[in-house]
Amino acid sequence: MAITLFVLGLLLSSLNPTAAIGTCFGQVANNLPSPSQVVSQYKQYNIQAMRIYGPDSQLSQALQGSGIQLMVGVPNGNLQSIASSQGNANSWVQNNILPYPNVQFKYIAVGNEIRPNNGASQYAQYVLPAMQNIWNAVKQYGLSNNIKVSTPWEMGVVTNTYPPSSGEFDPSIQSYTQPIIRFLVDNGLPLFLNCYPYFSYKDNTADININYALFTSPGTVVQDGQYGYQNLLFAMLDSVNWALEKAGAGGVTIILTETGWPTAGDVGTSIANAQTYNNNLIQKVKQGTPKRPGQAIQTYIFDMYNEDLKSPAREQNWGLFYNTGAPKYPVTFN
Numbered sequence: 001m002a003i004t005l006f007v008l009g010l011l012l013s014s015l016n017p018t019a020a021i022g023t024c025f026g027q028v029a030n031n032l033p034s035p036s037q038v039v040s041q042y043k044q045y046n047i048q049a050m051r052i053y054g055p056d057s058q059l060s061q062a063l064q065g066s067g068i069q070l071m072v073g074v075p076n077g078n079l080q081s082i083a084s085s086q087g088n089a090n091s092w093v094q095n096n097i098l099p100y101p102n103v104q105f106k107y108i109a110v111g112n113e114i115r116p117n118n119g120a121s122q123y124a125q126y127v128l129p130a131m132q133n134i135w136n137a138v139k140q141y142g143l144s145n146n147i148k149v150s151t152p153w154e155m156g157v158v159t160n161t162y163p164p165s166s167g168e169f170d171p172s173i174q175s176y177t178q179p180i181i182r183f184l185v186d187n188g189l190p191l192f193l194n195c196y197p198y199f200s201y202k203d204n205t206a207d208i209n210i211n212y213a214l215f216t217s218p219g220t221v222v223q224d225g226q227y228g229y230q231n232l233l234f235a236m237l238d239s240v241n242w243a244l245e246k247a248g249a250g251g252v253t254i255i256l257t258e259t260g261w262p263t264a265g266d267v268g269t270s271i272a273n274a275q276t277y278n279n280n281l282i283q284k285v286k287q288g289t290p291k292r293p294g295q296a297i298q299t300y301i302f303d304m305y306n307e308d309l310k311s312p313a314r315e316q317n318w319g320l321f322y323n324t325g326a327p328k329y330p331v332t333f334n
Helices: 002-014 035-044 057-063 076-084 086-096 121-140 171-187 197-202 232-246 271-284
Strands: 021-024 049-052 069-074 104-110 148-150 152-154 191-194 222-224 227-229 254-259 299-301
Touching (some): 069 076, 076 086, 086 121, 121 148, 232 271
Parallel strands (some): 191 254
């Protein structure tokens, strides 16, 4: 009966085909609002989707009946256990999904920003088997029509991103990426992507105009065959779309699981720039990219609140809201 009620509750989330704008709710902080206050703020500002980086029972309880779509993460440190045992994956779903029948779980993000040639390389061998086991558990409990499973990558998995049509998955880690891509194709699952024009701009201010990064360029900046690009985000996303196509996965949808602009702490950071980026972002992702026009992009803005326990200073200042709940600047979400 509990599982039946759970599935009925989740069906509501599949009735709206539009791509909701959400925010990431990072919790590396010691001064965050309570779960009930967080949920109230999401509803107050019509933020329709939330990403969290690991299960949170108090937050899940507060989300029940809210109508907010939830992406919940499996932390990197849990991947080995889940990859090693279908029973462990089943238990993860039993403990973190099934007890909350009135939460609109939308996605499970298995790990975060893992590849064999970055700082999270020790987890790479566990990503695919953990994804397979979590997906098997989701199917076992009859939830696969409503909950999709993937793993969030960052732009480092792609090389030759300029122009976008040159984009391809890094050949040096193909033994890692290609089986995951095949798993997504075979099961009709999306690709999760954390994509930050801010970092591309920060690391290359000599060649990238800030207007191109902030969606404020007056005309085409990059012409790539038939496709013209006025903003850096779409150029980056389409480089991944091209990479997917070359990998035989042109039908895989990208979910933008993180993007945003910090308000302080480094080159190009300011409240004005963050306001410009995020408000323009919300409007632009409704349109789709030049390569995939008309396909609204499900997007999660990073971050809901500042995270004061992170370092360096830039990493503490991505919040759309202060930890008191006051907005840093006006944003129209949905």
